[in-house]
Amino acid sequence: MLENPHPQQIIWAGTALPNPHVPAQSNFGVCVEGNRIVAAGSHQELTDRYPDTPQKGGDHLLLMPALVNSHDHGRAIGTGSFGIADDLLEIWLLQLGAQPTLDPYLAAAFDGLQLLKSGVGTVSHSHNPRNWQTLETEADQTIQGYRDVGIRVAFHPPIVDQNPIAYDPEVFHRHLPANLRSLIEPTDASSVLSTKDYFCLCRNLYNRFHDDQQHTVQIHVSPAGGQWCSDPLLLEAVDFAQQHQTRVQMHLLETCYQQQYAYRRWGKSFVQHLDEIGVLGPWLTCAHMVWVDEADLARLAERGVGVAHNPSSNLRLRSGIAPIAVMNQAGINLGIGLDGHGLDDDQDYLREMRLAWTLGNQPRASSPNLEAQTIWQMGTVGGRRITLGEDIPLGCLAKNEMADLVLVDWAAIQGMWPLSAPDGLLRRATRQHVKHVMVNGDWVIWDGQSSQVNEGEIIDRLQEQLRQQNIAELEGQAKDNRSLAHYLRSFYAEWDNH
Incomplete structure (x- = not known):
């Protein structure tokens, strides 16, 4: 040290x-x-x-x-290393079940080190549970891993209570062969934490870790996405955040199918629906927002909602290019996140800022200009604002x-x-x-x-864990997932025609 x-x-x-x-x-x-x-x-x-x-x-x-990574998952190792090819988000998520299980502490420590070596001092970690029933233990170990290497972390455990595989599960189930229906039953939303248990977990983590003095750790809540969470769950998350003076982060409008889901479900945009039920506010950060309706941008700015932009991930998972220049022009608070899925799988935040700048400037003379100064703001004070909060003395x-x-x-x-x-x-x-x-x-x-830990030892331990994985079991899981993916792709292909 x-x-x-x-x-x-x-x-x-x-x-x-x-x-x-x-x-x-x-x-x-x-x-x-x-x-x-x-x-x-x-x-x-x-x-x-x-x-x-x-x-x-x-x-x-x-x-x-120091820079602020406003949305990430702390995977440590890129999914391509496990044979999980980039694809449409909805297909790609299905493949993640075939990932090896890594120790949460080691994954966070390694990922935190890569971010620090890229100039990042704060990371917003959206956790992907290895096992829902041991989520609290995973949370403890993940937070400790980040803190031991010296990076600030805003940690938010996820919760879902609907549509875990497809956005219209009844229709999707009907199109599946009987032998494949049994594969998705264990992943039904009822198999995750109950809402009561989830907010009890968040309360425990908040009481034990949330640091409102030095802001080394913040505990947020994360209803995983509008399509994956019911309205009552979203409102309870907002209520928790307001009671505890903390934040909510959720994935939203990452793909065109999520945009379509809102219109199919409510006959209106996602943003309009969330505003009508009271979810939007300065406590909320939405990751991705590639498919936001331009008519909703003024509403987001007025409500003080933050947007975490993830350009590499949006490209790799075929989601598209978020209209951040137009968002900036509308006055929306913006940050940048790596999403654990950078173009080169190296957690290079400086390169991610370059990509955000380059993609953000779109064709046509009438398109708004996105200046370097704006990108710099997104990586510093803007990222701090949507990650830790408005009044935190950080970023300058x-x-x-x-x-x-x-x-x-x-x-x-x-x-x-x-x-x-x-x-x-x-x-x-x-x-x-x-x-x-x-x-x-x-x-x-x-x-x-x-200067805090021995990086070589962490790498050695991760490599040893990979050597001990049950490869046959993982390959079997991957085969089942590929079978389901075929039908899931066909399911969404029908949405393309409507």
């Missing part, structure tokens, strides 16, 4: 991005005491003011706030902000030709350029390596 015997230190760089609302600064630094920034300004001014304070930094570096390099910051190799990013920031940073930077990361006043990454 990197020792810091001094209660105070100056961190500076030749170039800095203190916050998304001001231009890049030259020779800028911050003075950190404990876990807070106590002063920010020019390097020379800080040196004169704190002459005996030790310093870290350099002319060749760029100083920036300013006095009284929590000390979450990153130093990247700006000289290596520029190469032979000078660049401006943040444009040049977003166009060229990758995780390989991240040198040092501080979270909550602690150097958790130094020279690109963890």
